[in-house]
Amino acid sequence: MDKTVLNVNKLQTEFRMRRYTVYAVNGVSYDIHPGEIVGVVGESGCGKSVSQMSTLRLVPSPPAHIAGNAVYEGKDLVDPSNAEYLRSVRGGKIAMIFQEPMTSLNPVMKVGEQISEAIRLHMKLGANEARARTIELMKKVRIPDAEERYESYPHEFSGGMCQRLMIAMAMSCDPDLLIADESTTALDVTIQAQILEMLRDVVRETQTALLIVTHNLGIVARYADKIYVMYAGSVVEYGRAADIFTAPSHAYTIGLLNSVPRLDDDKDRMLMPIEGFPPNLQSRPEGCAFSARCTQKLPECASCSEFPLKMVGDGHYSLCINDHLDRSQRRSDTLFEAKRIPDETLLEIRGLHREFPVKKGILFKKTVGKVHALNDVNLRIRRGETLGLVGESGCGKTTLARSILGLISPTSGEILYQGTDLTKLDKRKTREMRKDIQLIFQDPFASLDPRMSIGSIIGEPLVVHKLTSGKAEYLKRVEELFIMVGLDPSLRDRSPHELSGGQRQRVGIARALASEPRFLVCDEPVSALDVSVQAQILNLLERLQRELGLTYLFIAHDLSVVRHISDTIAVMYLGRIVEKGDWKTLCKNPMHPYTRALLSAVPIPDPEIERTRNIEAIKGDVPSVSRLPGGCSFHPRCPYASADCAAAVPELRETEPGHFVACPVADAIRGAKSQAGSAE
């Protein structure tokens, strides 16, 4: 391991905009060796992507100005005089895979052509040889029918397959280094696991160095050998993966680890968010960039101007000058007082179906099929509880939420709220009911009117439902709401774009609370947020539930978040509930093969656990809801599927009190697994 593939030294990138400068990368150094998997983690905007793109000069310049060097094979790639050389390296010896696989491929060019283009360019092969090599690569990344699919266009592939094509493209010229920038973030967890497993196998086999850029600590714990933690454009700590997780030596790393919910938390742990927000980097951070949010600050931290990398262990370095960091916080359980949930039904969903016609055509739309978005959904939510609904994209979560809110009407079935069927209410009654049932959106950016001040956004429901009499009462109530969600009332005149993502989500919550609802539907409320801010919002939701006696339907694709906040969990797959039960039973004793796959696909931010965990990777993509597989919809991907599975839709049956599973052979599978487990 003495040979380095790439050696990056004091890299600096700043974007000199007309009115201000963004100091995106401030002196980043790292090196990477053949066959090594390096993880770069940090929150959004901390310069992870810009530092990778700067080494290949892929940032738009101007406005970007890059300094420092990135040495590959003895030549500095950052040096403009090596531009010609850099071009021959780019996509050849150093290749990148980006976040959005669907948009990263040219929509009007055959995918095979796009891959062979790079091969012809870098390997100087003829058209036929390049084609043969492309097909071989497509087979390697497990694209079925590679020969025929060569001629296909990107829109004919799913997101996961596009990403595999991108990997094939990146691997096409036997690179020495592969940079995967959030390359699985946009994908469903089961697909993410598939892709990452494949990527790891490929690089191990070819001794390619792999650099994974991600904000997901679980992923680096599972795959990385070495980890670089970035904050505000600098590497604040780096070392072997195991050391970073067992002995984090920078207050930021510790904060990060404390704020993520984990699948293996043994108790109802209260998350420890990092208060405040990352700096906007419009001035060069002086001293310790983290000091404004640091809870372990020393008096010296403010006065000290030099923060040299200091060795804290073998190959483990940190910028933090506090030698006595408190790491114990990581597991400290500031337990909420256990919730007591009465056995009283607040909302009950019975036999809910929703079909959407699939229309195609430009002028004369024609119904060519239908999507069964909700298929016989039955759920019961008790007063005061949180029901977590998980499932991959397109499985019908949002359709369910919108049905409850009366935004779409179901094809059949009942939604009983305190005994009244919401689907049968007229417009006026529905509007009245909306006071009681409120929605928190996924995207705090899109859901707030940019022309309104946040004070009037929060106060709007008060006016609409005529809940306050008089100006004074209105203002008082708005202020109350601000304080309730932890927003400074002096922000009231700002407009939404002047707030951070977390603050915006607080505004969304305050607005939802204005009409004193009893039931909140939270549709992916934290998925657009950074982990440290996500923890703030999750804690806020939990606190509000206790204080105001709220009931939540909490929808998310992230199982560790759902597990953290929910009392009961329902797992959805292609419009059906496949398993439900209280959180503990469901997570400890998952029965349905899909739930099991989902759980094992979620990486846990702990390398020790990850190393011993055995991943039940499932094959294939999520089928389109418009072409539902018959019988158990999961059977094309299920490792335990038998002929019976394709024949009949399995019923949801109770395997133990309160635990329902829609798979007839679930017990047998579990039994076999645990026996195999104990035999080992």
Place this chain on the structure above:
Amino acid sequence: MTQYIVKKIFQALLVLLIVTFISYLIMELIPGDAVDFLLGLEATPEKAAALRASLNLDKPFIVRYFMWLGGLFRGDMGTSIFYNDSVTNILVKKLLVTFRMGFAALIISTVVGITLGVVSAVNRGGFWDNLISFFANIGISIPAFWLGILFIILFAVKMKVLPVQGYTDPSADFWLHTKQMVMPVIVTAVGALSSMVRQTRSAVLETISQDYVRTAREKGLRERAILIKHVLRNALIPILTLLGMQIRVLFGGVVIVENIFAIPGMGRLLVNSVFNRDITVVQGCILIMGIVVIIANLLVDVSYGFVDPRIREIKDVA
């Protein structure tokens, strides 16, 4: 795809029917008719009535429209009252003149427009971009008749390099023909060219910032290869859309330009016939222009499919 085209043609014919009907109606609503013009001062009520009867002008409007329509199906576009000749004969002569000019203007505006648009986008914010954008903005807002007069004064009257107006058949004197056509073609093309520049520029800029262009760059391709293979083809869709509309705009321009430069084409014929209340000729002109626009749009529509596989697929389903 064929099914799609058949459907499109059917829709287009429907539109054509409505357009010809409306133009017939408008001609009807303008006071006066051909008889008033033919007889002029000699008109007596008896003479006029007799002539009207012989020309079928005494029949109700709707009947006449359907008579005209029926004629079309027999391949007969009717007879011009004013020229006393079949409309088909009259149009064929004029059509060639107009088409030659319109086609030249279309080619120039498209080729030059796309080239300048790309140059402008690639040098975004630079000298060439500013210069091109400046003239494109002027070109869009300047009225054709005003530009025509300006050109005549400048090149014909002051500099005397080009003939003021008139038309010579290319078979008679090709050089003179060319010189006579320079100004009309340019004046017709300017508006279309300017909008083409702007459309191309914004389409290319939009495409350049797409993720797949970043991918192409990451692959190590040269900027020129990226531009040609990845950017231009994707930018072509909005350009094609504009091209479809340009044909219509060009026809509008031709009508004005032919009148300024005294070119005996369809535009001039149309205007004169409106004044003469020569309803069959007006209908003929409108019909021909409509058909050309429809064909052009169909071509554009079909070519979308060639450029973008996603559109091809949607059309196959439809």
